[in-house]
Amino acid sequence: MKTFDVAIVGAGPAGAVAARCLALSGHEVLLIDDTSHVLKVGESLPGSAYPLLFELGLLPWLHASQPLPCVGNVVSWGQEALYCRDFMREPYGAGWHLCRQAFDAALRNAAGDAGVTGCTQRFEQVQRAGNRWLLTLREEQVGARWVIDASGRSACVARRLGVKRERDQRLIALYSRTQHVAGDQRTCIEAVANGWWYSAALPGDKRIAALHLTPCEAQKVLKDRHGWLAQWDKTRHIRRHSGSGEWSPPHACEAGGSYLQQVAGEHWLAVGDAALAFDPLSAQGIFNALYSAMRGAQTVQAALAGQHESTQQYTAQLLSVRRAYVRMLDIQYRREQRWADQAFWQVRQQ
């Protein structure tokens, strides 16, 4: 059985970037993903990710995925009228609307280009055997000196190691796509009595709209075949912003913040959503995936070179990211006071 320096479970943005960084520093890396079981929503990356993408040498790979420019947000939050946040006035300018399949594939190609070995299999189990990990995949076993959990919200490696996951307020996203050629390339965000919406352009003449609700409200909406459309119809701005295309049946996914009680241990660590997952209102999920992947890879590199205190530093870095996120999200939710008596807003403003 082959033993790699590092095995990474999950080839989303976090896993692919951690793999590339470690391969570029001369390590033998296995990147494992069973890509069939996760639906990728279709998201935006803020322009503030530019320096990070530059440092990681990923700008050409981003452009290869053909993102659309994201020039700003139009927002109805805390007031009925829309106000505009123009990204062209921000230090790094426009961000990008991503096709997640294309973006993730580009990052996996960047990892492959750096010498990473890819493996399309489901990860099932991990155990310590002497001075290495033994990973059981669907069809084989592999060995590794270090393992990185980049499996997204499922955090399947950390869970197998017995680490618990904490959840913030539950939040369910009900999202749908439509074909939409022309239109406003800004993202529209609208708060409503039972939650909030966003609508954004996607590459390939598509558009996404997502409604964020409590699990109980989401269930009610899904019970009715036309429930999502009825909610969409009630919006003041999202409806106008996202045109008149035909919407696909809505998908539901967990969207609330969550985090691992422990993000690193003996010869393992977690990156991206596996370590810290964010409410989409923050629009920081992919940025955090890239950042934590880079920091995680540096930590593993240092540990493989014998510097074992580096996992403590990594834990402290992620803790400060989590604190900043909680502070910002709290401010954002408190800015909407029009429905302070509604369950969705009450739990977020306590």
Ligand SMILES: Cc1cc2nc3c(=O)[nH]c(=O)nc-3n(C[C@H](O)[C@H](O)[C@H](O)COP(=O)(O)OP(=O)(O)OC[C@H]3O[C@@H](n4cnc5c(N)ncnc54)[C@H](O)[C@@H]3O)c2cc1C
């Ligand atoms: C509704 C919604 C909207 C969002 N909008 C935005 C946005 O606009 N901007 C933004 O920055 N972020 C947004 N996010 C967050 C963003 O999607 C995540 O932060 C990002 O995908 C995290 O990347 P990751 O690599 O950590 O995990 P993922 O992208 O989830 O990748 C994990 C990978 O692990 C693999 N995997 C899992 N289990 C196994 C297993 N057992 N075996 C093998 N492989 C496995 C999966 O196949 C997957 O490819 C949004 C999230 C939601 C839910």
